Amino acid sequence: MSELTRRNFIVAGAGLTAASIFSSSVFALNKPKEKLGVALVGLGYYSTDLLAPALQLTQNCYLAGIVTGSPDKAETWKKKYNIPEKNIYNYKNFDQIANNPDIDVVYVVLPPSMHAEYTIRAANAGKHVFCEKPMALNVSECEAMIKACKDNKKSLSIGYRCQHDPNTQEFMRMAREKPMGKARLVSCAAGYFDGRTAHWKQKKAMGGGSMYDMGVYALQGARLAIGEEPILVTAQHINNRPDIYHEVDETTAFQLHFPSGALATCTGSFGIQSNFLKVDYEKGKLFIEPFSSYRGNKGVSTLGEINFPIENQQAQQMDDDALTIMQNRPQMVPGEEGMRDIRVVEAIYQAAKKGGSVKLA
Structure with a gap:
């Protein structure tokens, strides 16, 4: 090899080595995360007793940060979950979360x-969003939420944990595949006795009321079991404790009419303990009780038992949604699904107020 050729070879080799190092560095910087960091916004019962423990079980995401207005809670969570100080926010400095690469998802x-x-x-801070149900107070807010996430190219998923439960997925399958024919009549109820007197669930301005909270479960049960969207609703409010429920509904009974002719009678309540779904099909029946609990949902149909144990609904939900983000796929329960419920909820409140029926487009 001539001196000129040897020199060219050495220079070329050095260039290749530098290029390889540079490529490896770029790849390392762009390598997808194995787990997404989740920040919980609001540290009430659901975050404290259910979501935070569930995030200790997840495979695709982890508890990376918190947002709270309580310094005492911040300190407790910091110690309990080893959360770095830089990942703890309050409601005033929340928008600074945009500068934190540890946090990929904000769970509202x-x-x-x-x-x-x-x-x-x-979304404007560049974070994906998990949002608890009910999605919002009205359709206009839902539309604004969906638009913000789309404009920022971020995912939006609504926290309908039951849709991640295989027992719910089984009656959804029956609605699609119709092994017993079409659903003709549905009865569904979700409720518990709430003895509190000054909780936000009893305050209208904060989005309280049984229809927003428990009624949405019954509405989901009917919609998912029939596999259609209602075209007409009627509804009634029942308040047995007007001293407590003078701003919002304690119990809401509502009836849904569907395009196929199917009917649903549903109840959401803060005064009645109930948790069941019953479906009469053209050629069979289904009964699940409980149908929307955190665990232990099970039932039976004409075709056999429905009992698919799940270790932790919230962990499954967050793992599913995190994996969907990492794989750049549409969410199982996107914002549009939450908005479908809120459109019906608005109609239910209108029907109850005027004492008649309300048509849905």
Whole structure:
């Protein structure tokens, strides 16, 4: 090899080595995360007792940060979950979360009146969003939330944990595949006795009321079991404790008419303990009780038992949604699904107020 050729070879080799190092560095910087960091916004019961413990079980995401207005809670969570100080925010400095690469997803676990604001702010900060149900107070807020996430190219998923439960997925399958024919009549109820007197669920301005909270479960049960969207609703409010439920509904009974002719009678309540789904099909029946609990949902149909145990609904939900983000796929329960419910909820409140029926487009 001539001296000129040898020199060219050495220079070329050095260039290749540098290029390889540079490529490896770029690849390392762009390598997808193995787990997404989740920040919980609002540290009430659901975050404290359910979501935080569930995030200790997840495979695709982890508890990376918190947002709270309580310094005492911040300190407790910091110690319990080893959360770095830089990943702890309050409601005033929340928007600075945009500068934190540890946090990929913001999970909005606040009263419904705050869902739209913090979903939009999270999306504008460049974060994906998980938002608890009900999605928002009205359709306009839902539309604004969906738009903010789309404009920022961020994912939006609504926290309908039951849709991640295989027992719910089984009656959804029956609605699609119709092994017993079409659903003709559905009865569904979700409720518990709430003895509190000054909780946000009893305050209208904060998004309280049984229809927003428990009624949405019954509405989901009917919609998913029939596999259609209602075209007409009627509804009635029942308040047995007007001293407590003078701003919002204690119990809402509502009836849904569907395009196929199917009917649903449903109840959401803060005064009646109930948790069941019953479906009469053209050629069979289904009964699930409980149908929307955190665990232990099970039932039976003409075709056999429905009992698919799940270790932790919330962990499954967050793992599914995180994996969907990492794989750049549409969410199982996107914002549009949450908005479908809110459109019906608005009609139910209108029907109850005027004492008649309300048509849905």
